[in-house]
Amino acid sequence: MNAEEFRKAGKEMVDYVADYLENIRERRVLPTVQPGYLRQLIPAQAPEEPDSWQQVLQDVERVIMPGVTHWNSPQFHAYFPTGNSYPAIVADMLSDAIGCIGFTWIASPACTELEVAMMDWLGQALRLPAAFLASAGHGGGGVIQGTASEASVVGLLSARARATRRLKQKHPDWLESAVVGQLVAYCSDQAHSSAERAGLLAGVRMRQLQTDNNFSLRGAALRRAIEKDKSMGLVPFFLLATLGTTPSCAFDCLPELGAVCEAEGLWMHVDAAYAGSAFICPEFRPLLDGVGLADSFNFNPHKWMLVNFDCSAMWVKRANDLVDAFNVDPLYLKHDKQGLVPDYRHWQIPLGRRFRSLKLWFVLRMFGLSGLRAHIRRHVALAKLFGELVGADRRFEVVTPVTLGLVCFRLKAKNEVNEALLKQINDAGRIHMVPSKLRQTYILRFAVCASATEESDIELAWGEVRDQATRLVGPPDRL
Numbered sequence: 001m002n003a004e005e006f007r008k009a010g011k012e013m014v015d016y017v018a019d020y021l022e023n024i025r026e027r028r029v030l031p032t033v034q035p036g037y038l039r040q041l042i043p044a045q046a047p048e049e050p051d052s053w054q055q056v057l058q059d060v061e062r063v064i065m066p067g068v069t070h071w072n073s074p075q076f077h078a079y080f081p082t083g084n085s086y087p088a089i090v091a092d093m094l095s096d097a098i099g100c101i102g103f104t105w106i107a108s109p110a111c112t113e114l115e116v117a118m119m120d121w122l123g124q125a126l127r128l129p130a131a132f133l134a135s136a137g138h139g140g141g142g143v144i145q146g147t148a149s150e151a152s153v154v155g156l157l158s159a160r161a162r163a164t165r166r167l168k169q170k171h172p173d174w175l176e177s178a179v180v181g182q183l184v185a186y187c188s189d190q191a192h193s194s195a196e197r198a199g200l201l202a203g204v205r206m207r208q209l210q211t212d213n214n215f216s217l218r219g220a221a222l223r224r225a226i227e228k229d230k231s232m233g234l235v236p237f238f239l240l241a242t243l244g245t246t247p248s249c250a251f252d253c254l255p256e257l258g259a260v261c262e263a264e265g266l267w268m269h270v271d272a273a274y275a276g277s278a279f280i281c282p283e284f285r286p287l288l289d290g291v292g293l294a295d296s297f298n299f300n301p302h303k304w305m306l307v308n309f310d311c312s313a314m315w316v317k318r319a320n321d322l323v324d325a326f327n328v329d330p331l332y333l334k335h336d337k338q339g340l341v342p343d344y345r346h347w348q349i350p351l352g353r354r355f356r357s358l359k360l361w362f363v364l365r366m367f368g369l370s371g372l373r374a375h376i377r378r379h380v381a382l383a384k385l386f387g388e389l390v391g392a393d394r395r396f397e398v399v400t401p402v403t404l405g406l407v408c409f410r411l412k413a414k415n416e417v418n419e420a421l422l423k424q425i426n427d428a429g430r431i432h433m434v435p436s437k438l439r440q441t442y443i444l445r446f447a448v449c450a451s452a453t454e455e456s457d458i459e460l461a462w463g464e465v466r467d468q469a470t471r472l473v474g475p476p477d478r479l
């Protein structure tokens with residue numbers, strides 16, 4: 001494909017993408033293919049001679065689309081949203097064209113400098129304390145990670161390095177392995193599975209602490225756990241707090257937890273992967289109160305802020321904690337501007353990094369903060385509408401408050417009945433949802449996901465849930 005052919009093919013692909021997104025409601029949200037379906041649709045080997053662009057484009061519909069789960073369909077209500085918007089897509093085209101690997105400042109100064117600036121724009125939009133902003137000049141700043149899981153690992157490893165250093169200062173004769181063996185990290189029993197995984201990857205204990213009746217981790221529970229571990233000679237060093245848990249969008253109590261962490265010298269990392277986008281709205285910003293006590297904070301613009309995957313925004317108060325944990329300095333990566341600007345390779349696990357701030361820049365400019373707030377508010381209103389429809393049917397109950405865009409609900413019946421209901425709904429394939437469990441109770445999770453979701457989509461979804469329930473347990477008046 002030469003430049004002339006690219007102009008033509010690129011435009012055809014743009015048309016294909018626009019058609020796909022405009023007509024996405026016509027596609028079944030969840031595919032019906034069986035494992036191994038794809039291998040039969042393509043040759044056993046790569047072609048010896050090149051295929052034509054037309055052949056490749058045609059095969060997208062034949063080979064790929066039958067096996068796509070349409071995350072950006074307004075009938076998709078599983079997990080949490082994944083961001084999508086035209087400004088982000090065109091920004092990613094440009095990022096692909098520049099194709100730089102921005103691991104140091106000199107490896108592409110614009111890549112680093114736009115990221116520093118965008119993380120400040122975004123941090124200001126969330127009204128993060130100045131200590132997290134690069135422009136404040138106190139050693140804090142933001143970085144774009146690929147995912148919230150990586151941000152948790154980076155936070156945990158940095159905390160581990162800091163705690164190890166402190167312990168070795170106190171006990172110079174201890175071996176590194178003995179020091180790490182004493183460390184204890186905490187999260188709540190509602191934390192995302194990536195928290196447990198971060199503990200495994202870092203090789204430290206990760207205790208899941210019990211939450212209160214609102215599925216919120218409280219200061220007293222953390223304090224009790226710390227005291228117990230200290231009495232056994234262990235060294236508590238890290239807390240992963242969650243704002244907007246995956247099972248039910250619950251919020252850990254940051255002001256209480258932060259006070260305990262501060263008193264006990266724990267690193268507090270805040271995972272707000274989904275909920276974080278809402279904090280650009282003043283009415284939701286109180287949910288972030290207490291973040292000033294955190295050492296690191298993370299949320300995913302690629303979930304709910306119209307930025308395509310991957311773009312996970314992480315801020316730290318002391319960038320040096322990351323650099324100290326991850327710094328290695330081979331000669332081929334050195335440059336004469338070191339120290340004047342961040343070399344983001346020290347802030348993350350991989351060396352290479354894409355030009356991800358471009359899509360943040362395009363999205364922030366082309367929606368404006370007012371447009372992004374309107375998007376969040378519209379989704380919250382749609383979730384509340386769904387919650388009202390569910391609540392008005394006496395066969396059902398909404399089990400947790402609808403704070404943002406997630407509705408947790410169930411039939412007032414045994415877990416097995418609710419499991420059967422969800423299976424029926426997903427088998428029918430008109431909408432897609434996933435379950436979760438709160439303590440021993442099986443619930444259905446309804447997340448407002450696609451940016452194009454409208455009231456009529458919510459009504460369609462409720463109609464589907466209602467009709468499948470009627471098939472299973474009979475109409476409301478029979479109960």
Ligand SMILES: *Cc1c(COP(=O)(O)O)cnc(C)c1O
Binds near residue numbers: 080146194246271300
């Ligand atoms: C979605 C989610 C994650 C995982 O996000 P990735 O970016 O895919 O790693 C972590 N924590 C919470 C609370 C989430 O909602």
